[in-house]
Amino acid sequence: xxxxxxxxxxxSPAGLWLGAAFLAVLLLLPVWGxxxxxxxxxxxxxxxxxxQSWNLMLGFAGLLSIGHALFVGIGAYTAAYLFAAxxxxxxxxxLPAIALAVLMGVLIGxxxxxxxxxxxxxxLLTIAFAEFVRIIVDHVSWLGATEGFFLKVSxxxxxGIDLVNLRGAPEMYYYLIMALALGALVLCxxxxxxxxxxxxxxxxxxxxxxxxLGVNVLRYKMYAVIISSGMAGVAGVFYAFYQNSLFPEIVxxxxxxxxxxxxxxxxxVGTLFGPIFGTFILTPLGEIxxxxxxxxxxxxxxxxxxxxxxxxxxxWSFIVVLIVLFKPKGLWPWVCSRLRxxxxxxxx
Amino acid sequence: MDFWTLANAVASGLxxxxxxxxxxLGLSVIFGVIRIVxxxxxxxxxxxxFFALLMFRWLGLDPLLSVPLAAALMFxxxxxxxxxxxxxxxxxxxxxxxxxxxxxAIMIVxxxxxxxxxxxxxxxxxxxxxxxxxxxLIIDYPKMFAAIAAVIVASLLLAFFKYTSxxxxxxACADNRMGAQVVxxxxxxxxxxxxxxxxxxxxxxxxxxxxxxxxxxxxAPGYTLLAFVIVIIGGLGSLFGALVGGxxxxxxxxxxxxxxxxxxKSAFSFGLLILVLLLRPQGLLxxxxx
Amino acid sequence: MAALLRVEGVSxxxxxxxxxxxxxxxxxxxxIAALIGPNGAGKTTLFNVIAGVFQPDSGSVQLSGAEITGRxxxxxxHAGIGRTFQIVKPFxxxxxxxxxxVAALHSxxxxxxxxxxxxxxxxxxxxxxxxxxxxxNLTLPDRKRLxxxxxxxxxxxxxxxxxxxxxxxxxxxxxxxxxxRGLRDETGLTILxxxxxxxxxxxxxxxxTVLHHGEKISEGAPERIVRDPAVLECYLxxxxx
Numbered sequence: 035x036x037x038x039x040x041x042x043x044x045x046s047p048a049g050l051w052l053g054a055a056f057l058a059v060l061l062l063l064p065v066w067g068x069x070x071x072x073x074x075x076x077x078x079x080x081x082x083x084x085x086q087s088w089n090l091m092l093g094f095a096g097l098l099s100i101g102h103a104l105f106v107g108i109g110a111y112t113a114a115y116l117f118a119a120x121x122x123x124x125x126x127x128x129l130p131a132i133a134l135a136v137l138m139g140v141l142i143g144x145x146x147x148x149x150x151x152x153x154x155x156x157x158l159l160t161i162a163f164a165e166f167v168r169i170i171v172d173h174v175s176w177l178g179a180t181e182g183f184f185l186k187v188s189x190x191x192x193x194g195i196d197l198v199n200l201r202g203a204p205e206m207y208y209y210l211i212m213a214l215a216l217g218a219l220v221l222c223x224x225x226x227x228x229x230x231x232x233x234x235x236x237x238x239x240x241x242x243x244x245x246x247l248g249v250n251v252l253r254y255k256m257y258a259v260i261i262s263s264g265m266a267g268v269a270g271v272f273y274a275f276y277q278n279s280l281f282p283e284i285v286x287x288x289x290x291x292x293x294x295x296x297x298x299x300x301x302x303v304g305t306l307f308g309p310i311f312g313t314f315i316l317t318p319l320g321e322i323x324x325x326x327x328x329x330x331x332x333x334x335x336x337x338x339x340x341x342x343x344x345x346x347x348x349x350w351s352f353i354v355v356l357i358v359l360f361k362p363k364g365l366w367p368w369v370c371s372r373l374r375x376x377x378x379x380x381x382x
Numbered sequence: 383m384d385f386w387t388l389a390n391a392v393a394s395g396l397x398x399x400x401x402x403x404x405x406x407l408g409l410s411v412i413f414g415v416i417r418i419v420x421x422x423x424x425x426x427x428x429x430x431x432f433f434a435l436l437m438f439r440w441l442g443l444d445p446l447l448s449v450p451l452a453a454a455l456m457f458x459x460x461x462x463x464x465x466x467x468x469x470x471x472x473x474x475x476x477x478x479x480x481x482x483x484x485x486x487a488i489m490i491v492x493x494x495x496x497x498x499x500x501x502x503x504x505x506x507x508x509x510x511x512x513x514x515x516x517x518x519l520i521i522d523y524p525k526m527f528a529a530i531a532a533v534i535v536a537s538l539l540l541a542f543f544k545y546t547s548x549x550x551x552x553x554a555c556a557d558n559r560m561g562a563q564v565v566x567x568x569x570x571x572x573x574x575x576x577x578x579x580x581x582x583x584x585x586x587x588x589x590x591x592x593x594x595x596x597x598x599x600x601x602a603p604g605y606t607l608l609a610f611v612i613v614i615i616g617g618l619g620s621l622f623g624a625l626v627g628g629x630x631x632x633x634x635x636x637x638x639x640x641x642x643x644x645x646x647k648s649a650f651s652f653g654l655l656i657l658v659l660l661l662r663p664q665g666l667l668x669x670x671x672x
Numbered sequence: 673m674a675a676l677l678r679v680e681g682v683s684x685x686x687x688x689x690x691x692x693x694x695x696x697x698x699x700x701x702x703x704i705a706a707l708i709g710p711n712g713a714g715k716t717t718l719f720n721v722i723a724g725v726f727q728p729d730s731g732s733v734q735l736s737g738a739e740i741t742g743r744x745x746x747x748x749x750h751a752g753i754g755r756t757f758q759i760v761k762p763f764x765x766x767x768x769x770x771x772x773x774v775a776a777l778h779s780x781x782x783x784x785x786x787x788x789x790x791x792x793x794x795x796x797x798x799x800x801x802x803x804x805x806x807x808x809n810l811t812l813p814d815r816k817r818l819x820x821x822x823x824x825x826x827x828x829x830x831x832x833x834x835x836x837x838x839x840x841x842x843x844x845x846x847x848x849x850x851x852x853r854g855l856r857d858e859t860g861l862t863i864l865x866x867x868x869x870x871x872x873x874x875x876x877x878x879x880x881t882v883l884h885h886g887e888k889i890s891e892g893a894p895e896r897i898v899r900d901p902a903v904l905e906c907y908l909x910x911x912x913x
Binding site: 079100172173292296348 | 419447467470471474477478480482484486487488489491492494496497499500511538599603607610611614617629643645646648649652653655656659661
Binding site: 106227228229232233235236238239242243244245246247248249250251306 | 677723726731744745746750754755757761762763764765773774775777778783786822823826830876912
């Protein structure tokens with residue numbers, strides 16, 4: 035087996051070819067895709083990165099977070115503020131951004147696990163912290179408060195590649211977030227096959243048994259939170275320099291935290307490829323719906339005055355409800371077995 | 383700050399807190415019996431608000447008169463939701479049930495957004511600006527009526543659980559599901575009833591609170607979180623605790639608004655929630671159930 | 673022979689209910705000892721005290737003379753005690769091999785080494801043909817075997833077995849007995865078991881401690897225990913109910 039083949043061992047030859055073809059299409063996307071397609075694809079990878087971070091906590095280690103927007107937001111605000119205030123380029127600023135996001139994760143994790151807060155109570159703790167920070171940032175004037183925090187960007191910045199300052203053409207952002215999302219995939223795969231992955235899954239399935247087998251449950255839960263919040267912090271830095279504007283009402287909104295969960299649920303919580311797969315279904319689907327409606331309005335089938343703002347989320351959440359009801363393990367394991375994308379003995 | 387400013391804030395917080403308490407009662411009832419954390423809580427309440435808004439617009443009905451109608455409508459919604467959707471996931475892990483209800487919550491918000499748009503809308507009753515004074519304590523009519531209505535609905539609910547045979551059967555279910563099945567109670571019907579009753583509380587609370595605040599779809603997550611704060615402070619599953627927690631949060635928010643900034647009041651509640659979760663996760667009044 | 677495990681004056685009560693009352697006994701190094709008694713005698717509670725799940729209200733637990741009272745379960749595992757659970761606790765979404773690998777990682781440096789070690793324990797417990805199955809799909813006797821394989825894979829000096837023979841057929845019980853005795857003879861493992869299957873208790877154990885209502889009412893060699901009037905009374909009394 036080739037080194038690459040060994041690396042993707044769980045994939046069958048069919049899965050490997052399909053994956054390679056898919057990757058090739060995505061790599062060449064800027065060649066044939068317009069700016070709109072690029073925007074959508076960038077969003078897909080961005081959400082896939084956050085989804086993987088969330089999946090690492092719930093799917094691998096059994097810790098439900100409904101506060102992932104908090105880690106993303108802290109990463110975003112930290113890097114953006116350091117760039118605007120002292121000119122620290124984001125390639126360096128990403129380090130304090132990760133550090134602060136991880137610090138917040140450690141705080142929540144330590145408090146939660148120390149006091150044996152599990153299950154839905156832990157989820158509520160993450161929500162409470164996210165909302166608490168949102169309201170605080172709402173009132174911090176040097177972070178722009180409710181007015182928003184903006185990064186200066188000129189039209190000259192929209193060309194070329196400046197990875198140090200994260201300024202450049204849309205293609206740069208696309209390839210960057212693609213690399214980050216795929217990097218996260220490689221990291222997750224590595225972790226899942228390591229001691230950490232074994233211990234996390236053991237804790238997820240039965241913490242008491244794991245403890246009896248010598249696993250320091252508190253410590254390994256903490257590692258999951260640290261890695262997950264760090265990944266989300268990186269996503270936040272990307273967001274800040276891609277959007278160039280940060281509003282607490284948007285960045286820290288609980289809806290962002292719930293959005294982070296949707297792709298993974300559709301793809302399959304606890305699977306390696308599930309979060310990416312799910313995001314690749316949901317996001318384009320939402321865009322197709324939006325486009326279809328614009329077209330219908332254009333043709334006069336629907337009154338152009340009608341606003342259909344909530345429709346995309348309505349469809350997304352409806353799909354999630356259907357998935358939880360009928361395919362609670364997610365679509366990825368099902369697609370895998372249908373198309374024989376993975377070897378029978380290996381898990382997706 | 384003088385005494386009367388403080389007294390006014392406390393009184394106002396107390397009255398609103400009773401409505402909060404009624405809403406939290408809806409969450410507590412559902413959790414106490416079905417052991418499901420209803421993440422679509424605020425969304426159901428906001429549906430009640432919009433219903434009362436339509437009744438006011440179409441029929442000129444005072445929101446307080448809409449209370450029984452909103453309660454009945456939401457009862458039906460909750461009953462069907464439990465019977466058709468939620469009951470199907472009772473075998474799944476707790477977090478999947480939670481996420482299912484979160485998805486349903488987003489569905490409701492999105493649907494409301496499609497129908498009503500994002501703007502805040504309110505009702506305009508003729509007593510909106512009337513008040514009466516006791517000393518320098520000034521009580522607004524809407525707040526007082528809302529509190530009275532909330533107390534009436536909550537009392538009816540508590541009486542239902544205490545005195546009716548169905549209420550007793552539901553309590554038996556909550557204590558021991560297997561036992562309830564053994565003695566021949568139809569558990570899935572009782573669960574549907576319970577979700578219906580919890581949702582009816584929310585419908586009622588929604589109609590009542592429309593008297594005090596304008597409604598828009600994005601209000602919903604805030605109410606969900608507020609109810610979580612209240613029941614966790616009062617103890618998940620404890621009915622009395624929900625009412626007391628509601629008053630506590632109502633008053634403490636009013637105090638926070640007075641002492642800091644009005645917009646900081648919910649940060650205060652979340653801070654309180656974090657403290658309670660850490661120090662006494664079963665709630666201030668709840669028994670250790672986990 | 674020196675005592676590997678020494679339990680001294682352990683008492684534990686739950687909400688005022690005394691589950692263990694001043695229980696003391698020793699388990700000899702390389703010995704196989706049994707803990708028996710009617711339901712509710714406090715056997716599993718005692719296991720949980722030894723394994724660090726419960727803190728005793730008073731008394732102490734020592735392993736090779738070292739105090740382990742009040743340590744966390746994972747620390748006690750590191751100290752050299754492996755245990756099974758009466759109500760089996762498989763990692764349901766992991767495969768059988770992965771279940772045992774988790775335990776083997778405890779002493780193995782690398783995942784690959786742990787997986788290899790885990791395969792050995794699966795063979796020993798006759799689970800090797802089911803290595804790739806998810807633990808959720810195992811039958812109850814197989815889950816019991818998985819419990820034993822996992823506990824063994826942590827490389828313990830003392831193995832606590834909580835009713836691992838329950839549900840096994842007599843021939844399977846005999847094979848399990850042979851496996852456990854073989855382990856003791858080859859590796860010097862010490863075993864303490866809770867068991868209702870008297871066939872296994874009598875065949876395996878060299879020393880029996882009898883608990884009743886949280887108190888030790890008798891101990892000694894199996895031949896002595898079966899003739900002890902106090903033991904007979906507590907079992908007969910149990911049948912009357």
